[in-house]
Amino acid sequence: MTMTMRLDDRLLEFLRRPLMCIIAGVDQTGRPSAGRGVGFNVLEDRTTIDLIFSGWQWPRLVSDIRQTGRLAVTFVSPADYVSFQLKGRADLSETEVPNADHAARFITAATDELQRLGVAPHVIAPWLTAQGARLARLSIQEIYIQTPGPHAGMMTGAEVR
Amino acid sequence: MSLRLSDLSACFEGVIPSIIATASADGAPNISYLSHVVRVDGEHVALSNQFFAKTAANVRANPKVTLMLVDGLTGDQFLLDISFVRSIDAGPLFDRIAGQLAASSAQVGMSDVMRLRSADVFRVRGIEKVPSPVAATAPAPRRAPVDLPALADAIRAIGRQAEAGAIIDSLLCGVQQVLGYANALVLIHDSHRQSLITTGSIGYENSGLGSEIVSAGGMIGAAAASGQTIKVSDMSRVRRFGEAIGLEAGATENTTRTVVFPQLPMAMSQIAVPMVTRGVVAGVLFIESTERLAFSEEDAAALDILAGQAANALRASEGEAAAAETGHATATPEPAATETDIRIVCHRFDDSVFVDGVYIVKGVAGALLRLMIEWRLGEGRSEFTNREMRLAAGARMPEIKDNLETRLLLLRRRLDEKQAPIRVVRIGRGRVRLEAGGPLALTVRD
Numbered sequence: 001m002t003m004t005m006r007l008d009d010r011l012l013e014f015l016r017r018p019l020m021c022i023i024a025g026v027d028q029t030g031r032p033s034a035g036r037g038v039g040f041n042v043l044e045d046r047t048t049i050d051l052i053f054s055g056w057q058w059p060r061l062v063s064d065i066r067q068t069g070r071l072a073v074t075f076v077s078p079a080d081y082v083s084f085q086l087k088g089r090a091d092l093s094e095t096e097v098p099n100a101d102h103a104a105r106f107i108t109a110a111t112d113e114l115q116r117l118g119v120a121p122h123v124i125a126p127w128l129t130a131q132g133a134r135l136a137r138l139s140i141q142e143i144y145i146q147t148p149g150p151h152a153g154m155m156t157g158a159e160v161r
Numbered sequence: 162m163s164l165r166l167s168d169l170s171a172c173f174e175g176v177i178p179s180i181i182a183t184a185s186a187d188g189a190p191n192i193s194y195l196s197h198v199v200r201v202d203g204e205h206v207a208l209s210n211q212f213f214a215k216t217a218a219n220v221r222a223n224p225k226v227t228l229m230l231v232d233g234l235t236g237d238q239f240l241l242d243i244s245f246v247r248s249i250d251a252g253p254l255f256d257r258i259a260g261q262l263a264a265s266s267a268q269v270g271m272s273d274v275m276r277l278r279s280a281d282v283f284r285v286r287g288i289e290k291v292p293s294p295v296a297a298t299a300p301a302p303r304r305a306p307v308d309l310p311a312l313a314d315a316i317r318a319i320g321r322q323a324e325a326g327a328i329i330d331s332l333l334c335g336v337q338q339v340l341g342y343a344n345a346l347v348l349i350h351d352s353h354r355q356s357l358i359t360t361g362s363i364g365y366e367n368s369g370l371g372s373e374i375v376s377a378g379g380m381i382g383a384a385a386a387s388g389q390t391i392k393v394s395d396m397s398r399v400r401r402f403g404e405a406i407g408l409e410a411g412a413t414e415n416t417t418r419t420v421v422f423p424q425l426p427m428a429m430s431q432i433a434v435p436m437v438t439r440g441v442v443a444g445v446l447f448i449e450s451t452e453r454l455a456f457s458e459e460d461a462a463a464l465d466i467l468a469g470q471a472a473n474a475l476r477a478s479e480g481e482a483a484a485a486e487t488g489h490a491t492a493t494p495e496p497a498a499t500e501t502d503i504r505i506v507c508h509r510f511d512d513s514v515f516v517d518g519v520y521i522v523k524g525v526a527g528a529l530l531r532l533m534i535e536w537r538l539g540e541g542r543s544e545f546t547n548r549e550m551r552l553a554a555g556a557r558m559p560e561i562k563d564n565l566e567t568r569l570l571l572l573r574r575r576l577d578e579k580q581a582p583i584r585v586v587r588i589g590r591g592r593v594r595l596e597a598g599g600p601l602a603l604t605v606r607d
Binding site: 022023024025026029030031032033034054056057058060068070071072073074076081083085087118119120122123124125126127129131144146 | 177180181182183184186188189190191192193194215223225226227228229231233234235236237238240242291292293294295395453
């Protein structure tokens, strides 16, 4: 039986901050791919998270998720580099209307935060698009602290069931 | 590959974090930000990877890696297909990466936690540009290439100079004319005070001549200590290493005996280039700009060439000044006793010198001024040779054998800048004259 991890209150609180999101997949030959997420939604069971990314911008992510279903996503708070990585199995589906709202909110919050930190708007613009949006539903199996420092890479205290 | 690594130079500035995706032997992906990526040559990159043990383990188990780089000027993104070659923990490439990491860590305010233990070298197998949702309406801002004929002219101009002041002025002139940077400093290493002292300056409201940077402090100190060029490409997130802004320079000098370090308000990019001759760092060329990502790799290379030429010329100038010296110089009469005394106070503990209550200089330059004044008062002569100064002060300050000329230059410039009633004038190779507008009254305090 595959173990799943549940996002605890501390992680849910973290996920309410303005964040950047990066996603990795892997193909059947073991070659990884990378892309950016532009929105997410934690499902009620707290063990599943819907991730939104641009299939137009990151086509290899689409094909890799189809091929192997293995996925890693790291959320980082740009203001202080606090980061967490979630790993697990993912399935693809077309995005639905509520997720378009999630993407719009995510992009606005991230853009505002990066501008507040001094990054020019024209530099941010190429990174965050929901064009050809796709949704990957990730079943969370591992959670790691990813903040640079001595605790980087440690598994963190989410509940196991 | 259609895109080359050299096309991606603005991705290697450390302004926008890079991203690395790896996969374990059993196919589990992993993704994290990277503190720094360095272009090694046309086909290789090196990554500093201090903390992420999973990434390090993955690349050794499965060398296939995807790297995402971001152009700091345009925001354009690139995916690089790379494969692990080897790990390095010593040598010139490692030192270069460690130096760049030190600067980029300062950019993100993490210099305390970033310390490079090793770096991984990867071969680049392919580069693809990520589609951008932003229509390319106007050509992206690009930096002009370095004008090589102008650089050659500047190198020749420095080489023609024999005197320390002219060498430093030629260097600063070259920085301005070849690369167009208007705010620059030359700091000369002073091992006696464990510091770097501003000896040449262009473009600042206050010249800052005589201001000091602690040898171990900030990017200037780090460039001197490591012998590596260090740059910061986006100051918007960096705490300034300089002294407090807005100090009234002249008003505080007399009480603190410290010249305020010059500041360029709204500086966004800074670069510190060590001036190296025969493996020894003689000083640092420091330049700043209000533009983000002002200093390209080409600029850094051109500055390295200019700084090296100036360091060699300064070294030759010291040697020539020493060789040209001949015995004691002639005596000159003191000015008439009717003129107002010039009050000179010297402090032994830091070799600081005040003229009519105005702080002039401290350290080696201060000690040299006191020496000349004592000789003038004791022996009635005003012309002195480098050799006798070196003999007299060398026992206590042995490093002046290598940099007496630059110390005298600093002294001359500070006396000129403060419009002091005494001046030190260079009257030939290895010879100076102390000129005074009246009789000297010297007080030496502990």
